[in-house]
Amino acid sequence: MIREGAGFRELPPAAIVPEPGTSLKNKTGSWRIFRPVVDREKCSKCRICWLLCPEGCKIELEDCFETDLDYCKGCGICAQECPYKAIEMVLEEGSSIA
Amino acid sequence: MSIKLSELPAEDYFLPGHRACAGCGAAIAIRLILKVAGPNTIVASATGCIEVISSLYPENAWGVPWIHTAFENAAATASGVEAAYKVLRRKGKISHDKVNFLAIAGDGGTADIGIQALSGMAERGHNVKYICYDNEAYMNTGIQRSSSTPYGAWTTTSPPGKAIPIGKREVKKDVARIMVAHGIPYVATASIGYPLDLMRKVKTALEIEGPAYIHVHTPCPTGWRFESNKTIEVARLAVQTGMWVLYEVKQGRLRITYKLSKLKPVEEYLRTQGRFSHLTDDDIAKIQEDVRKRFEEFVEGYRQLGVSVEA
Numbered sequence: 052m053i054r055e056g057a058g059f060r061e062l063p064p065a066a067i068v069p070e071p072g073t074s075l076k077n078k079t080g081s082w083r084i085f086r087p088v089v090d091r092e093k094c095s096k097c098r099i100c101w102l103l104c105p106e107g108c109k110i111e112l113e114d115c116f117e118t119d120l121d122y123c124k125g126c127g128i129c130a131q132e133c134p135y136k137a138i139e140m141v142l143e144e145g146s147s148i149a
Numbered sequence: 150m151s152i153k154l155s156e157l158p159a160e161d162y163f164l165p166g167h168r169a170c171a172g173c174g175a176a177i178a179i180r181l182i183l184k185v186a187g188p189n190t191i192v193a194s195a196t197g198c199i200e201v202i203s204s205l206y207p208e209n210a211w212g213v214p215w216i217h218t219a220f221e222n223a224a225a226t227a228s229g230v231e232a233a234y235k236v237l238r239r240k241g242k243i244s245h246d247k248v249n250f251l252a253i254a255g256d257g258g259t260a261d262i263g264i265q266a267l268s269g270m271a272e273r274g275h276n277v278k279y280i281c282y283d284n285e286a287y288m289n290t291g292i293q294r295s296s297s298t299p300y301g302a303w304t305t306t307s308p309p310g311k312a313i314p315i316g317k318r319e320v321k322k323d324v325a326r327i328m329v330a331h332g333i334p335y336v337a338t339a340s341i342g343y344p345l346d347l348m349r350k351v352k353t354a355l356e357i358e359g360p361a362y363i364h365v366h367t368p369c370p371t372g373w374r375f376e377s378n379k380t381i382e383v384a385r386l387a388v389q390t391g392m393w394v395l396y397e398v399k400q401g402r403l404r405i406t407y408k409l410s411k412l413k414p415v416e417e418y419l420r421t422q423g424r425f426s427h428l429t430d431d432d433i434a435k436i437q438e439d440v441r442k443r444f445e446e447f448v449e450g451y452r453q454l455g456v457s458v459e460a
Contacts, residue, residue: 053207066206074166074203074210082171098154102344103381105169105176107161122165126172126370127378140378 083125085140091115093137100129152348157184162212169202172377174367174384175282177341182280185351188213190249191230195223195258198289199282221262224270227252227277249355250276256283256297260322271331271360278354278361281324284369292372296322301432302424309427316427328362329398330454335361337397342384346406350397366393374423386418391440394447403451404459415440
């Protein structure tokens with residue numbers, strides 16, 4: 052792991068990042084204005100939301116797909132594409148739209 | 150060969166935390182492509198949206214080895230990696246089997262800046278699968294037109310005004326057709342509106358030895374001016390109106406993979422996007438006429454390239 056505030060002598064050459072997937076540190080959920088809320092009764096686990104999520108942040112649970120709110124940017128594709136209309140986009144607390 | 154949604158692996162190799170805009174079409178495409186390619190893959194990426202959003206140092210969103218290269222040479226870098234792999238295998242220095250080599254670039258890095266490296270890769274016959282994610286302009290630098298921007302689109306460098314009311318005056322460059330003319334084993338167009346078709350095409354490309362080219366239509370909410378939840382819908386409409394044709398040319402045989410008995414009016418597609426909001430009814434009629442003509446002459450055009458056509 053590259054240490055925060057590391058000087059150039061400590062860094063690997065050629066701007067190499069020696070580990071995969073270090074972007075997981077960057078919690079993009081803070082961008083969200085609308086939050087997807089799933090109706091567990093309606094979800095049939097068809098995997099469409101999981102397939103089409105640009106973040107890949109849909110998590111399979113026993114009875115439905117939930118959203119990893121650490122990363123969900125609230126684009127709303129899952130709610131739009133859900134064939135069962137099981138997902139609703141709800142305004143985040145503290146957010147407002149003009 | 151088909152891909153089943155229920156059988157897709159849970160693992161991702163394009164990971165969350167990347168900084169794509171909400172609703173990014175290109176991010177969906179890359180995630181699905183890497184799902185098919187799997188962990189035994191090396192990717193070379195040209196500068197562009199996908200590179201910028203996935204590799205803010207010291208972070209990276211890749212679960213496979215990934216090289217960022219300059220704007221013009223994703224194909225050349227991937228060619229070099231593939232050639233080095235072959236040499237190291239021959240000398241017995243590595244034992245990895247069946248490594249997939251991907252070059253990934255946007256439409257700017259493919260149709261404008263990277264086309265000579267791409268052409269060279271195809272001509273030399275490297276076993277590299279080249280993916281172009283086409284969001285139809287230079288998006289991450291602020292929506293400048295590329296040669297892949299369609300006729301009539303607004304961009305910051307093709308603004309409609311008094312002198313040029315149409316926006317972009319030139320038609321979209323057909324890179325897939327240029328690649329068919331190279332005579333490489335596999336060329337396909339795909340769309341994120343048809344994700345399983347896209348994934349099947351990637352799988353097919355990976356199974357064929359030699360160069361392959363896949364051109365993926367990836368709508369961009371930021372640059373095309375539509376709501377972020379409409380990405381897939383816009384992608385589907387492009388195919389259903391005939392603005393984007395899904396086909397593959399495998400070993401010299403053309404197959405249209407999404408056959409339309411009837412085109413939807415292009416207006417349905419154009420009116421979903423702010424970048425076309427300046428178009429008049431006459432402009433739309435002209436685009437409709439162009440699409441109809443292209444559709445009618447599509448198969449004949451490929452016959453002229455020496456491609457046989459599957460019914």
